[in-house]
Amino acid sequence: MQVPILKQGAYLIASIQSALEDDDLVRLCDALSTQVGKSRARGVIVDVTALDVMDSFSTRTLVELATIIRLRGAEMVIVGIQPEVAVAVVRLGLKLEGVSTALDLEEGIAYLDGKARSSGKEKNDRG
Amino acid sequence: MLCASGGVSEVTGIVPRTMQSLEWNTGPARKEGPQVRRIDKRMQSSTANPDQNTMAAITSKAWPPAESEKSGTAYALAGVARHRASDESGTVELLRSLAHLLRENRTQLCEEWSRRISGASLLTAMTKEEIFAEAIAVYNNYVDALESGTLEALQAYARSLSERIIPRGVETREVIGIVLLLRDVLARSLFAEYQSDFSMLNRVLDSYEPAANRIANTVAVGFVQERERVIREQQEAIRVLSTPVLQVRERLLILPIIGEIDPQRARQLTEQLLRGIRTNRAKVVVIDITGVPTMDATVANHLVQTVDATRLLGATVIITGLSPEIAQTLVTLGVDLSKMNTVGDLQGGIEEAERLLGYKVVPISELAHAE
Amino acid sequence: MSRTRSRIGVVQPATGEAPVGEDTCVPIHSAADILEARKRGRELAVALGFAATDCTLVATAISELARNIVLYADHGEIRLNSVARKNSMGIVITARDDGPGIADLQRAMRDGFSTSHGLGLGLPGVKRIMDEFEISSKPKRGTTVTARKWKCQ
Structure with missing residues (x-):
């Protein structure tokens, strides 16, 4: 099952609609890392609200994706992790270190907007 | 008869x-x-x-x-x-x-x-x-x-x-x-x-x-x-009362824990907190453990996991009232306390939370003066 | 985290525990079967009245074990059944394959070990999220992992 990728302003949004097979997740990651350059996106949001399980494979894949996105000059945020899934991920011993998280899509966008504002201030101070 | x-x-x-x-x-x-x-x-x-x-x-x-x-x-x-x-x-x-x-x-x-x-x-x-x-x-x-x-x-x-x-x-x-x-x-x-x-x-x-x-x-x-x-x-x-998740401000929750925590209560606490974060759309949570006398390794580990899980929901945890004994337990467990946001007491924790949320508490007299 | 030797390679006798209902067996051949296996596991956990978090933990453990089969053994099976003991219900997950087996179980149970790519947290992770965990493996004969989760009162 393919995950649609939407472009909203400077951000790419991938909303996972149901449990994903390993290959589909890998395909999504490939697509996002390609498109982030093509579309000159500043940020990527991966919405995992519909995932009822995040095991070591999917977590690892998402952590790798976040690293790639950062290397491509954008920021990635995972949104919508369910409370039970969060507990399972932590208890498995996975940390999602270096990955930003937010409650939901709205929060994810707010987070990226905040990032853009603060980095914009640093880069060219408009005074 | x-x-x-x-x-x-x-x-x-x-x-x-x-x-x-x-x-x-x-x-x-x-x-x-x-x-x-x-x-x-x-x-x-x-x-x-x-x-x-x-x-x-x-x-x-x-x-x-x-x-x-x-x-x-x-x-x-x-x-x-x-x-x-x-x-x-x-x-x-x-x-x-x-x-x-x-x-x-x-x-x-x-x-x-x-x-x-x-x-x-x-x-x-x-x-x-x-x-x-x-x-x-x-x-x-x-x-x-x-x-x-x-x-x-x-x-x-x-x-x-x-x-x-x-x-x-x-x-x-x-x-x-x-x-x-x-x-x-x-x-x-x-x-x-x-x-x-x-x-x-x-x-x-x-x-x-x-x-x-x-x-x-x-x-x-x-x-x-x-x-x-x-x-x-x-x-x-009593179960519900023993772990009240309170909203003190928009997006700010407080979880005061009083009494011993056993693994069963720790589980409940985590579930209630994470659910509370979702329903209240909280960004910052202050967990006050002033009222917790001791904590064994299992429960301390659970606390650390709760903090990590909270982060995955996009919220920040501030722990207040950490006693020297419990701090010692956490250090013995190998928990990196520098990665945990700890503040001395509940008041300090709430002030820190307000800062994170962008609030500034100003006396009314000053406010009137500024206007 | 230290791993005790006694827990590894020893199948503990299941004392005072009786199977309830029929086994569910999901053959694991491809990545698609992982989804089927964990869906079945979650359904069973929900049917037994497990707490939401525990349902997710059961599904996650099945996901890890099934993926190990796909990655290392090509094919095998996940067997699920419910058991009752004194005053509790539980789920037993048995993951069996006739793949190459694991040469060094001690090492496989250590965090960060993997013969494939990545972080290799599979087996120790499953042990952490389940209540009981047993593994036995013979080189060239295959691996069997049995893990139990009991319903919290």
Whole structure:
């Protein structure tokens, strides 16, 4: 099952609609890392609200994706992790270190907007 | 009912809740000799030393009852019943006669019963008037059940009575005690009625006893069930209260933890906190553990996992009130405290949270000045 | 975290525990079967009245074990059944394959070990999120992992 990728302003949004097979997740990651350059996106949001399980494979894949996105000059945020899934991920011993998280899509966008504002201030101070 | 120990085992025995109607079993008709012996045996056992205070109160009166207790209304009824008491329909008929007799003597017997309740120091949480009012109501239901052989109305009354008296601290012991007292009071009145006719008395008691036992059972079981329901409700309430997730400002939650945390409570705490974060869309959570005296490695580990899981939902945790002992436990576990956001006390934690959320607390005087 | 030797390679006798209902067996051949296996596991946990978090933990453990089969053994099976003991219900997950087996179980149970790529947190992770965990493996004969989760009162 393919995950649609939407472009909203400077951000790419991938909303996972149901449990994903390993290959589909890998395909999504490939697509996002390609498109982030093509579309000159500043940020990527991966919405995992519909995932009822995040095991070591999917977590690892998402952590790798976040690293790639950062290397491509954008920021990635995972949104919508369910409370039970969060507990399972932590208890498995996975940390999602270096990955930003937010409650939901709205929060994810707010987070990226905040990032853009603060980095914009640093880069060219408009005074 | 004269045999004290027999009465107790009947009452505490298990009766299926689904039992809606009574079958009055009379047993095979007896010959004259054994009947007389049986009554003798009862008379002896009624004076035997009972184990419990309640039982002492119930059986303390001399048996047979004094002549003054005898009411003189039922000889005619006994005569009517005598011809029919040989079969089951006769039993029903007999119980109906008994019910009629007991209704006629209601006030007198209820007064006697109330006196005995007070005398046995039962229902001390209630006034004499209250006891008498309830006694009349229980008595009416009791006699109705005796007559109709159905327990629904009595069950419903027992439930509502329990609902009323449980909050006042009435105990199971007392409820069983008053029901047994009623059995005793009524049996004494029946004895007084029929003592001149042993064979009739025996039939009356054979009909009365199983019915009275089941009625006593129904009331006691109803009370215990109601009590258990109340206890379950309270346990649930305590569980929820023990881990309150409070919203102090928009997007800011506080979780004050008081008392020891065991793994079960730790789980609950985590689940409630994470759910609270989602429903309140919280960004910052202050967990105050000032009230937690000690923490073993398992629970400390759980706390760390809760902090990590909270982060995955996009919220930040600030821990306040970390005692030196618990800090030591965390360090021993290899927790990197520099990665945990800890602030000395709850006030400092809330201030830090407000800072993270972009709030600034300004005295009103300064605010007015600025305007 | 230290791993005790006694827990590894020893199948503990299941004392005072009785199977309830029928086994569910999901053959694992491809990545698609992982989803099927964990869906079945979650359904069973929900049916037994497990707490939401525990349902997710069961599904996650099945996901890890099934993926190990796909990655290392090509094919195998996940067997699920419910068991009852004194005053609790539980789920037993049995993951069996006849793949190459694990040469060094001690090492496989250490965090960060993997013969494939990545972080290799599979087995120790499963052990952490389940209540009981047993593994036995013979080189060239295959691996069997049995893990139990009991319903919290």
